[in-house]
Each structure stands twice: as C-alpha cells, then as structure tokens.
Amino acid sequence: MVRSVKLNSGSSLPILGMGTVALSESQQQVKDALLTAIQVGYRHFDTAMLYGTEGALGDALVEAFSTGLVKREEIFVTTKLWITDNHPAAVLPALRTSLCKLKLDYVDLYLIHWPIAAKDCIMTVPTKDQILPHVDLKGVWAELEHCVEKGLIKSIGVSNFSSKKLESLLSYAKIPPAVNQVEMHPCWQQKQLREYCKNKGIQITAYSPLTSPAPEAEVYFNQRIAVLKDPIILAIAEQHAKSPAQIALRWIIETGCIPVPKSFNKSHMSENLEIFDWELTDEDRQKISTIPQVRGTCGEFMVNEATGPYRTLQELWDDDGDSVAS
Ligand SMILES: NC(=O)C1=CN([C@@H]2O[C@H](COP(=O)(O)OP(=O)(O)OC[C@H]3O[C@@H](n4cnc5c(N)ncnc54)[C@H](OP(=O)(O)O)[C@@H]3O)[C@@H](O)[C@H]2O)C=CC1
Numbered sequence: 009m010v011r012s013v014k015l016n017s018g019s020s021l022p023i024l025g026m027g028t029v030a031l032s033e034s035q036q037q038v039k040d041a042l043l044t045a046i047q048v049g050y051r052h053f054d055t056a057m058l059y060g061t062e063g064a065l066g067d068a069l070v071e072a073f074s075t076g077l078v079k080r081e082e083i084f085v086t087t088k089l090w091i092t093d094n095h096p097a098a099v100l101p102a103l104r105t106s107l108c109k110l111k112l113d114y115v116d117l118y119l120i121h122w123p124i125a126a127k128d129c130i131m132t133v134p135t136k137d138q139i140l141p142h143v144d145l146k147g148v149w150a151e152l153e154h155c156v157e158k159g160l161i162k163s164i165g166v167s168n169f170s171s172k173k174l175e176s177l178l179s180y181a182k183i184p185p186a187v188n189q190v191e192m193h194p195c196w197q198q199k200q201l202r203e204y205c206k207n208k209g210i211q212i213t214a215y216s217p218l219t220s221p222a223p224e225a226e227v228y229f230n231q232r233i234a235v236l237k238d239p240i241i242l243a244i245a246e247q248h249a250k251s252p253a254q255i256a257l258r259w260i261i262e263t264g265c266i267p268v269p270k271s272f273n274k275s276h277m278s279e280n281l282e283i284f285d286w287e288l289t290d291e292d293r294q295k296i297s298t299i300p301q302v303r304g305t306c307g308e309f310m311v312n313e314a315t316g317p318y319r320t321l322q323e324l325w326d327d328d329g330d331s332v333a334s
C-alpha cells in the first residue's frame with residue numbers, strides 16, 4: 009500500500025500517482041491499463057480534460073468499484089481545468105463535464121492547468137492568436153472555492169504556477185491551493201519553487217518525472233532531456249541494482265514531492281511502485297545535485313510576444329528554476 013501525505017485541505021494524497029497522457033493508446037487500451045494499475049496497487053490517478061482520458065479512467069473506476077476491487081474513498085482522482093475554460097463562468101460547466109466523463113460525484117483534486125486563458129483550442133495547445141491577453145485567475149479561483157462548498161471538489165490547486173503567481177493567488181484565496189503540479193525530475197529539480205511551496209504548505213506533484221521518453225512526446229517535451237540515460241543516474245542505478253526510472257522516482261519522493269509517472273505497461277507499473285523500501289545515500293544525492301538543469305516543457309505555446317499576458321518565457325516562469333529554459 010502506497011503511503012499518503014495530508015494536504016492542507018485535510019485530504020490524503022498517495023505519494024506516487026499514475027499519469028494518464030495517452031500518446032498512442034486507444035480508449036480501450038487506456039481503460040485496460042488503468043484497471044491493471046489499480047490491480048497492481050495504484051490509488052492516485054492524474055488526468056485532465058486535455059488528455060481525453062477522463063472517460064477511460066471513469067470506465068476503469070466503474071469496473072473496479074462494481075467488482076469490489078476498491079472503494080471510491082480509496083481512490084484519489086485529479087483532473088484539470090483546461091485553458092479554454094479558464095474563465096469564471098466556464099468553471100462549473102467544465103467541472104460537470106469532467107465529472108460526467110469520470111462517472112464520479114466529486115473529484116479529489118481539481119487544478120487550473122496553466123495560468124493562461126485561450127479560445128478555440130479545446131483539446132490542443134493554443135496557437136499564438138488563440139491566447140487571450142487577460143486571464144481572470146481571481147474570478148476562476150472564487151468559482152473553484154464555490155465548487156468545493158458544493159461538494160463537487162475536495163481540494164483545489166494549480167499547475168505550471170511560479171512562486172510569484174502563487175504569491176498573487178495566496179493574496180486573495182480564501183482556500184489556499186493544496187497542490188502545485190509542475191515539471192520536476194533530476195534534470196529540472198525546481199529547488200527554489202520547492203522551498204517556496206514547502207514554506208507555504210503547498211504540495212508539489214511532479215509531472216513528466218521520467219522526462220517523458222516516448223518519441224511521440226516530442227510535441228510537448230524536449231526529447232534531448234533524458235533522465236533514464238543520464239550517466240549519473242545510470243551509475244547510481246547500477247550501484248543499487250535498481251532501474252534508472254526507480255532512481256529518478258526515489259529521488260523525487262525523497263525531496264517530499266509526489267511523482268505521477270505514466271505507464272500503461274504492467275512491468276513498468278510494478279517497477280515504478282518498488283521505490284519505498286530502500287534509500288539513496290548522501291553521496292547519491294550530492295551527485296544528483298550536479299546534473300545539468302534543463303526544462304523539458306519549455307512553455308513556448310503559452311507565450312504571446314505581442315499581447316501577453318506573458319510576453320516572454322521569463323514572464324511565464326518568473327525565473328523560478330535552476331537554469332535558463334532551453
Ligand atoms: N500539469 C501538466 O501540465 C502536465 C502533467 N503531466 C502529467 O504527468 C504524467 C507523467 O508525465 P508524462 O509526460 O506522461 O511522462 P513520464 O515522465 O511519466 O514518462 C512516461 C513514459 O515513460 C515510460 N515509462 C514509464 N515507466 C517506465 C520505466 N520504469 N522504464 C522505462 N520507461 C518507462 C512510459 O512508457 P510505458 O507506458 O510503455 O511504460 C511513457 O512512455 C502525465 O501522464 C500527466 O498525467 C504531464 C505533462 C504536463
């Protein structure tokens with residue numbers, strides 16, 4: 009059983025989750041894989057309207073509940089408000105659509121996917137002309153708080169937010185964000201943001217924890233970054249007789265962050281779960297701290313040089329991180 013941490017909302021979040029970005033798998037394959045994930049022990053699932061996997065996750069959950077494999081209260085489901093719905097009036101309808109696909113009465117965690125609003129890019133990243141110059145995060149957050157009061161969401165949070173954007177959110181939030189989901193792995197360690205979130209009681213969940221190695225992921229992830237091929241990670245893996253994926257995931261857990269690796273392959277799923285009964289050494293951690301830092305999700309899709317709201321990558325990320333984006 010994967011241990012959980014208590015969020016500032018009072019909910020318990022298992023410290024390893026399952027990602028659900030499906031780059032080549034059919035809905036049936038996703039459903040079957042997610043059912044297998046529940047069977048091998050996953051209890052925390054990360055989806056989003058953008059991924060098109062809420063329906064398959066819902067189907068897997070219906071089957072898992074009806075066969076008695078797990079109960080609703082044993083499962084933690086995260087989904088995300090896409091940028092086309094990042095307006096106060098669109099929050100409740102978007103949440104209801106996600107709940108309908110998930111076949112759930114409530115989600116455990118609902119995240120603002122990106123700190124931008126856009127039009128016409130329902131299931132894709134935006135083109136420059138689709139990015140709207142303003143985003144009403146204050147109004148959106150108030151709507152999310154109403155959805156918590158209505159019992160439709162247990163915890164609310166954000167994704168791809170810098171410490172500066174979190175600081176602004178905290179200035180008006182009645183319910184503070186429980187989670188900030190960001191890219192995080194040994195090649196992009198997020199030291200500054202981790203420190204900030206720890207001080208504010210915000211849990212970081214780590215996306216693309218294996219640096220998204222599938223070639224099809226090149227549409228959103230810089231394929232020159234490869235934690236599974238990093239010489240320092242490979243050497244540590246050999247010393248511990250573990251896989252490079254296990255070293256990367258173990259390192260994330262030891263920082264207090266929660267990785268959500270995606271795998272629809274049963275042996276990878278099990279391998280990724282076997283990270284709880286051994287530790288890295290101080291020497292391993294020191295070596296990992298020397299790995300060159302490069303962002304994989306650059307965020308260039310979310311920047312509009314002419315209109316904003318972020319005219320540069322620096323305005324999007326506010327200089328959080330350990331190196332320049334590449
Ligand atoms: N909030 C946001 O903006 C974002 C959130 N996310 C979330 O984070 C999740 C994880 O990130 P993602 O980008 O999918 O990439 P990951 O870093 O999780 O990598 C997934 C890839 O790694 C492979 N893999 C998994 N386990 C192993 C292993 N033990 N050994 C070798 N290969 C392995 C998988 O293949 P296989 O299936 O064959 O095992 C898959 O191709 C997403 O699915 C999504 O839920 C991701 C990006 C952005």
Ligand SMILES: O=C[C@H](O)[C@@H](O)[C@@H](O)[C@H](O)C(=O)O
Nearest residue numbers: 029133227228305307308309
């Ligand atoms: O930078 C843009 C990326 O494509 C982005 O839209 C995705 O990485 C998305 O956030 C996700 O959750 O998978």
